[in-house]
Amino acid sequence: MSTQLNAPVSRENIEALSQGRGEPGWLTDIRKEAAALAGTLEWPRPEKMRIDRWKLTAFGVDRHPELAGDLSQLPEEIRASLPQDAANLVVQRNSGAAYRNLAEEWKAKGVIFTDLETAVREHGDLVKKHLFSVVKADEDKLTALHAALWNGGVFVYVPKNVEVEVPLQAVLYLDDAEAAFAPHVLIVADANSRVSYVDRVLASGAGRSAVAVHHAVVEVVAGPGALVRFASIHHLPESVTDLSIRRATLANDARIEWIIGDLNNGNTLSVTKSDLKGNGSTSDSKLITIGTQSQNMSITTHAVHYGLSSESEMETRAVMRDSATAIINGVTKIEKGATKANGHQTERVLMLSPKARGDANPILLIDEDDVKADHAASVGRVNEEQLYYLMSRGIDREVAERLIIRGFLEPIVSEVPIEAVREELERMIEGKLNA
Amino acid sequence: MATRFTVKGLRASIEGKEILKGIDIDIRGGEIHAIMGPNGTGKSTLASALMGHPKYEVTEGEVLLDGENLLEMEVDERARAGLFLAMQYPSEITGVTNADFLRSAINARRGEGNEISLIKFIRQLEAKMKELEMNPEFAHRYLNEGFSGGEKKRNEILQMMMLEPKIVILDEVDSGLDIDALKIVASGVNSMRSEDRGFLIITHYQRLLNYIKPDFVHVMMQGRIVKSGGPELAERLEAEGYDWIKEELGIVDETVGQA
Numbered sequence: 001m002s003t004q005l006n007a008p009v010s011r012e013n014i015e016a017l018s019q020g021r022g023e024p025g026w027l028t029d030i031r032k033e034a035a036a037l038a039g040t041l042e043w044p045r046p047e048k049m050r051i052d053r054w055k056l057t058a059f060g061v062d063r064h065p066e067l068a069g070d071l072s073q074l075p076e077e078i079r080a081s082l083p084q085d086a087a088n089l090v091v092q093r094n095s096g097a098a099y100r101n102l103a104e105e106w107k108a109k110g111v112i113f114t115d116l117e118t119a120v121r122e123h124g125d126l127v128k129k130h131l132f133s134v135v136k137a138d139e140d141k142l143t144a145l146h147a148a149l150w151n152g153g154v155f156v157y158v159p160k161n162v163e164v165e166v167p168l169q170a171v172l173y174l175d176d177a178e179a180a181f182a183p184h185v186l187i188v189a190d191a192n193s194r195v196s197y198v199d200r201v202l203a204s205g206a207g208r209s210a211v212a213v214h215h216a217v218v219e220v221v222a223g224p225g226a227l228v229r230f231a232s233i234h235h236l237p238e239s240v241t242d243l244s245i246r247r248a249t250l251a252n253d254a255r256i257e258w259i260i261g262d263l264n265n266g267n268t269l270s271v272t273k274s275d276l277k278g279n280g281s282t283s284d285s286k287l288i289t290i291g292t293q294s295q296n297m298s299i300t301t302h303a304v305h306y307g308l309s310s311e312s313e314m315e316t317r318a319v320m321r322d323s324a325t326a327i328i329n330g331v332t333k334i335e336k337g338a339t340k341a342n343g344h345q346t347e348r349v350l351m352l353s354p355k356a357r358g359d360a361n362p363i364l365l366i367d368e369d370d371v372k373a374d375h376a377a378s379v380g381r382v383n384e385e386q387l388y389y390l391m392s393r394g395i396d397r398e399v400a401e402r403l404i405i406r407g408f409l410e411p412i413v414s415e416v417p418i419e420a421v422r423e424e425l426e427r428m429i430e431g432k433l434n435a
Numbered sequence: 436m437a438t439r440f441t442v443k444g445l446r447a448s449i450e451g452k453e454i455l456k457g458i459d460i461d462i463r464g465g466e467i468h469a470i471m472g473p474n475g476t477g478k479s480t481l482a483s484a485l486m487g488h489p490k491y492e493v494t495e496g497e498v499l500l501d502g503e504n505l506l507e508m509e510v511d512e513r514a515r516a517g518l519f520l521a522m523q524y525p526s527e528i529t530g531v532t533n534a535d536f537l538r539s540a541i542n543a544r545r546g547e548g549n550e551i552s553l554i555k556f557i558r559q560l561e562a563k564m565k566e567l568e569m570n571p572e573f574a575h576r577y578l579n580e581g582f583s584g585g586e587k588k589r590n591e592i593l594q595m596m597m598l599e600p601k602i603v604i605l606d607e608v609d610s611g612l613d614i615d616a617l618k619i620v621a622s623g624v625n626s627m628r629s630e631d632r633g634f635l636i637i638t639h640y641q642r643l644l645n646y647i648k649p650d651f652v653h654v655m656m657q658g659r660i661v662k663s664g665g666p667e668l669a670e671r672l673e674a675e676g677y678d679w680i681k682e683e684l685g686i687v688d689e690t691v692g693q694a
Contacts (some may be wrong), residue, residue, distance in 0.1 A: 384489060389526035392486050393540035393594060394514035403539060407530025407577070 009035040009148050013128065024124055027131075034137040034147035041141040046269065047361055048327045049298040053091065054241055054267050058212045059149065060180035064096035075204045078173055081424040090115055092094060092152035092172040093177035094207075102168075109162050118152030127246050130188050133274075134219035134249045142243055142269075147216050150184035158193040160223075167229075167418050170199035172276060174214065174240070176208035185218040189226035189254075196229040196417050200424070201244075203237050212240045220248035222256055224278065231416055233261040234268070238293065242268045252278035252307065259415050262289040262299060263428045265435075273302035276310035276341075285314040285413045290432040291324030291356060300329040305341040305371075314345040317409055319433070320356035329361045330375060336367040343372070349379040350408050405433060406431050436466035438517070438631045440602045445496035445626060447484040452692045456478040456658040457496070462602065462633035463648070469541060469636045469644055472655035473677055475690035478637045479523060482606040486520040487513055500602060515544055517601030519609050528578040534560060536578050537597050542596070563596045567623050583609030592623040603627070603664035604635045607642040621646030639692065641673035654680055659693040 012037040018028040043052040071079055071086045076092075083089060088106070090113065091099035097115030106113070112123060119127050137147035154170045174181045189195055203210065214236055222228050228248065236242050248256040262270050274283035285301045302313030303355045318326050332343035349358035362375035382404050388402035409429060414421040440462040447455040454477045462468050472478050484491045485498060487510040498505040528536070537560065542550045567589050579587050588608055594638045595603055605624070609617055609686055624634070624647050636647060644652075644666070652668040652676070653660045661684055662668070672680075681689060 383526075386526045386528050388486075388488055388510060389522070390528070390536070390540075391510040392514055392520055392522075393536075393598065394511055394543040395539050396511045396543065397509070399539060399543065400511070403527060403531050403536065407528055410530030 009038050009145060010162055011035050014148050016315060018230070018320050019322040022278040023120060026128055027120055029289045030132065030137065031148045033395050034184070037138050038141055038148055038234075041138070044140045044142055044269070046271070046298040046300060046327065047297060047329050048359060050058055051243075051267075051269050051298065055211070056213055056241065060095075061152065061178055063094040063176050063179035065093040065098040067097060068099045074098065075175065076173060078202065080115070081200065082171060083420070083422060084170060087166050088113065088166055089323075090154050090170040091172070092177045092183050094174055094181055095151040097152055103166075104352065106164060110159040111164055112155060112157035113163060113168050114155055116155045116184045116186060117151070119155035123155070126188070127155060127186065130186060130219065130221050131152045132219070134221060134247050135245055142215065142247050143217065143245065146182060146184070146217050149180065149215075150182045150217070151180055153184040153186070154199070155185040156195060156197055158195045158226075160190040161192050163194040164196070167196040167198050170197070171417070172199060173204050173238075174210055174212060174378040175214070177206045177210035177211075179212075181214050183216050186217070187218075187220045187228060187230070189222050189228050191223040192225040193223070194227045194338055196231070198231040198416070198418055198421055199233075200421070201232070201234040201236060201242070203240060208237045210237070210240060213243065214240055215243040216245070218244070220244035220256060222248060222250045222254035224251040225253045226251070227255045228258045229244055229259075229417060231259040231421070233421070233425055233428065234264050236264045238265040238295070240264070240266050242266065242270070244270050245250050246272045248273070248283070249275045250270065250278050250281035250283065250307075252327045253280040254278055255282045256258065256284070258283075258285040258287070259412065260285070260287040261425055261428070262287065263298065263425075263432055265292060265295060265432075267295055267305065268297040268299070270297070271300045273304070274312060276303060276305045276307050276312060278309040279310065281307050283312040284414055287316045287320045288409050288412045289326060290429065291318065291326045291358070292432050292435055293320050294323050295325075298328040298329070298387070299326060300331065300343070301399065302331040303333070305334040305338040305343060307338060307341070309340040310338060312344070314339070314414065316347045317407065317412055318349045318358055319352060319405055320349060320358040321352045321433075323353070323355040325357040327359045329363060331363045331365070332373050332375070333365040334371050334373060338368050339370040341368065341371045341373075347377045348408070350405065351379060351400040352405070367420075401434065422433045438601045438633055439499075440633050441497070441499045442485070443497040443499075444499050445481075445484065445498065446492055446494045447480060447491045449480070449491055449692070453494070454658050454692045455484060456691070458660060460635070460660070462635060464601070464631040464633055465629065466651065467628070467634040467647060467649045468634065468651045468653065469638060469649040470653045470655055470660075471669065472673055473689055474639060475693050476655045477658040477691050478655050479606055479638070482520055482604050482637055485604060486510060487517065494528040511543070515601075519595050519598060519600035519602065519605060520602070520604045521588075521595055523610065525579050527580045527582075529580055531578045532575050533578055534574040537594065540594070540606070559597065563593055566596070566626065567593055568619055569593065580691055581612070585613065585616045586654060588612055588620060589616065591618050593643060596623060596627060601631065602633050602635070604637065606637045607639065608636075609638055609640060617643065618646060641669050644669045656680070656686055656689040661686070
């Protein structure tokens with residue numbers, strides 16, 4: 001029996017599910033309330049894209065995997081991109097954790113890195129304090145459904161003044177066509193801490209042809225002076241709809257760096273937002289996407305300035321092929337009182353097909369006078385002068401175009417902090433450009 | 436076979452306006468030809484038309500490189516046939532490093548299965564960059580992005596040295612260069628002189644020709660070569676300017692397609 005998204009999720013089902021997992025009462029209550037809300041709230045309505053017309057019914061059933069003792073039990077294609085030493089890694093397979101590891105060195109310093117379901121059991125107070133504190137369950141039908149149904153997930157906690165020098169990695173994958181796949185990622189970085197987190201969302205085996213909805217929420221809580229670097233690559237097949245909401249809340253002088261690769265082949269809603277609450281907080285978002293076939297994508301980066309002298313940078317680059325559609329929104333909002341705030345955004349779209357559509361929508365909403373905000377947006381084709389230049393050195397048109405397209409994405413790809421992940425991203429890009 | 440590059444009766448227009456009105460040049464391997472002339476007389480159009488820039492339409496004439504008709508080829512095929520144009524305004528391409536670009540260009544010539552080894556490539560690149568007194572870091576910078584005018588010109592010469600073409604056209608390669616950079620560029624060009632390589636140097640000043648000695652000098656006006664001679668012609672132009680030629684030929688306005 002799969003849960004029907006358009007029908008209200010039954011409170012009783014949710015309760016049974018939650019209790020079956022041995023979750024504490026407070027979490028069962030959150031899930032039950034959210035389930036009720038899901039029946040009344042509307043789907044989010046991003047600019048120029050009716051996601052409520054997407055096929056949003058295949059929620060899947062709970063499929064918790066066995067916890068693997070070592071990585072050799074994972075499918076080859078998933079293993080290929082994992083760290084050699086399997087350290088500092090969480091793997092979610094379908095509805096739950098399949099592997100988790102954190103080096104002793106970091107455990108000793110009080111760092112927590114595990115799947116969220118385990119964290120609920122082992123660090124209940126910490127999770128309870130922050131879960132759904134950044135993204136609220138009652139925002140819309142999507143967040144409510146997610147709050148009711150999330151599974152597996154990732155929890156990161158970095159104590160005060162601790163700098164985690166190695167990136168924490170997660171791989172979340174679907175390999176069961178029936179499975180519910182709804183990870184929730186919660187990252188809490190305490191004052192003056194520092195952490196890099198890199199994840200990949202993939203499908204393997206039967207997951208490649210699954211008709212499914214992947215709904216995910218990422219919450220980042222960055223304490224005073226904390227630095228969080230968050231990189232995420234999504235590469236889900238055509239039949240899977242990806243609904244991903246990422247949001248960070250930043251205290252004084254905190255910083256978040258988002259690096260997002262939306263490389264799905266199916267419909268995608270991607271919203272990456274920074275709430276710059278603290279004075280002097282800063283945010284940097286870099287996002288790439290490639291639209292192929294007939295997929296529809298709504299891609300939003302968003303920065304909201306509350307803090308004095310808060311600064312945001314956002315850069316999105318999209319390559320559009322075939323008859324794909326992408327609506328690329330960049331929203332810079334400066335609230336009254338956020339004096340000396342500085343928001344800068346760029347959206348660039350490279351059109352490779354006359355049938356593709358790529359809209360760049362820069363939106364500046366400024367309620368304070370003493371600020372700086374600007375935007376640059378462009379939609380264009382491969383530059384003929386550049387092509388001529390490359391071809392004049394003997395490079396044929398096709399290769400020259402490919403160099404220019406890859407070059408267009410490169411400034412963001414090169415920011416991915418782990419070489420193996422960067423290479424994997426490059427392979428995915430090649431795959432999408434060659435398909 | 437010795438290199439031979441022949442341009443016969445070349446006419447070309449841009450947006451319907453004729454700029455080249457019948458150009459004839461014959462370059463043999465080992466020779467250096469210079470094309471001089473005031474601004475707006477069609478010199479750079481000649482360079483672009485020979486390379487195959489999409490904005491220029493060749494309406495008449497023939498361009499043969501070792502018997503092959505370049506005008507029937509795409510830009511990349513002309514390059515692989517052995518033509519090289521050092522451009523006056525090279526493009527900047529974000530995200531493509533100089534080294535990656537050069538390796539792609541070299542491999543395009545060598546063909547699949549015969550790619551240059553990475554080590555050999557790096558060794559060559561480093562040696563040539565040293566010769567041109569370029570900072571090795573430039574290999575990893577994005578192609579021409581943020582390069583100064585002089586750095587771009589050196590980068591063009593670097594490409595020429597790495598690609599070893601049969602016919603080299605230098606389009607105003609001296610513009611924007613200080614004297615030291617000019618000497619380095621000139622010595623790069625001189626190091627490439629060989630019996631099977633011909634050069635066509637387009638310039639508006641004589642000073643480059645103090646460092647690269649031409650065998651033949653052609654003066655271009657109104658989209659035609661109006662006078663040809665030896666190196667002494669360049670020296671006279673340097674001393675006396677272009678007015679005496681205009682007078683001799685009864686030319687009032689030497690430019691072409693300007694208004």
